[in-house]
Amino acid sequence: MPHPSTAQDSHAAPLRLADASDADAAAEEAEAGQARFDELIAEDSRIEPRDWMPADYRKSLARQISQHAHSEIIGMQPEGNWITRAPSLKRKAILMAKVQDEAGHGLYLYSAAETLGTARETFYDQLYTGRAKYSSIFNYPARTWADIGAIGWLVDGAAITNQVPLCRASYGPYGRAMVRVCKEESFHQRQGWEILHTLSHGTDEQHQMAQDAVDRFYGPALQMFGPPDTDSPNSQQSMAWNIKRFTNDELRQRFVDMIVPQAEALGLTLPDPDLAWNEERGHYDFGELDWDEFFAVLKGQGPLSSQRLEHYRRARDEGAWVREAAAAYARRQAAAEPVGA
Numbered sequence: 001m002p003h004p005s006t007a008q009d010s011h012a013a014p015l016r017l018a019d020a021s022d023a024d025a026a027a028e029e030a031e032a033g034q035a036r037f038d039e040l041i042a043e044d045s046r047i048e049p050r051d052w053m054p055a056d057y058r059k060s061l062a063r064q065i066s067q068h069a070h071s072e073i074i075g076m077q078p079e080g081n082w083i084t085r086a087p088s089l090k091r092k093a094i095l096m097a098k099v100q101d102e103a104g105h106g107l108y109l110y111s112a113a114e115t116l117g118t119a120r121e122t123f124y125d126q127l128y129t130g131r132a133k134y135s136s137i138f139n140y141p142a143r144t145w146a147d148i149g150a151i152g153w154l155v156d157g158a159a160i161t162n163q164v165p166l167c168r169a170s171y172g173p174y175g176r177a178m179v180r181v182c183k184e185e186s187f188h189q190r191q192g193w194e195i196l197h198t199l200s201h202g203t204d205e206q207h208q209m210a211q212d213a214v215d216r217f218y219g220p221a222l223q224m225f226g227p228p229d230t231d232s233p234n235s236q237q238s239m240a241w242n243i244k245r246f247t248n249d250e251l252r253q254r255f256v257d258m259i260v261p262q263a264e265a266l267g268l269t270l271p272d273p274d275l276a277w278n279e280e281r282g283h284y285d286f287g288e289l290d291w292d293e294f295f296a297v298l299k300g301q302g303p304l305s306s307q308r309l310e311h312y313r314r315a316r317d318e319g320a321w322v323r324e325a326a327a328a329y330a331r332r333q334a335a336a337e338p339v340g341a
Helices: 004-042 055-074 076-080 089-114 120-128 145-163 172-200 204-223 235-240 248-266 291-301 305-318 320-336
Strands: 276-278 283-285
Touching (some): 055 076, 055 089, 055 120, 055 235, 055 305, 076 145, 076 305, 089 172, 120 305, 145 172, 145 204, 145 248, 172 204, 172 248, 291 305, 305 320
């Protein structure tokens, strides 16, 4: 009769062989997946949710897309606050439509993000608890009606500059979501331009109101593209994966080149004494931004950082009963639906 330990080992050996076989199969699958992923990136093709992708690619995308979604949701606040105070019924209707668009953008992007395998509620919780970041620009107050114009022209203009290349992002759901987002953002920028144009060609007081708004939002709008390339560790990898197409500094330069002639058409001055055309480069030179302020705002030290997050939390808490009722109704409908219907 075999020794008990020998009998035990005889049963364990096949298990160890099976484990090794499974590990080999997983390694081969990962190697094949990586090769196919690299091929798709080299071809500038799209990665879809069911395709194999590196864990870092998945993680980076989930972070970027969810932060983009958070920015759309928090970005509703400064403009939503002005709906009842807009100067005419027409302005109220247009602003309400814009805020509704921003909510829709957030939902498109959360939908794209959850195809990466993370539940939408997890993203909501990350924002609710303050663990997730969103665009620093939305931690600044909209003090006057002209600020709504500046947000539309400068902030949405910067967003378009950043987001149009994302329509070609290598991750399919993200790129497709951005096509519609960018079309609607173009309307938003036009709305802001029209507000500022009306004010800048109005009374002296209105012109000054428009200028003050541009002075407030110019610097933070340029910071929306992110820190300088030398301080942006994720940009190069994101570009290698064809998620981003241009660096932060390249996008910032594009934006400045675009808005200088637009400011001249508005009759407004951009608050940068170093702003000047560089014939040799074929671009506008512009001054250094306050990056200490930018990083402070990202850390939650912006003028309205705590208020923005608290407002989100309160709205989510007060709306819990609506979500619960909708879920209960959906369960009830599903239970009442005939089998095979």
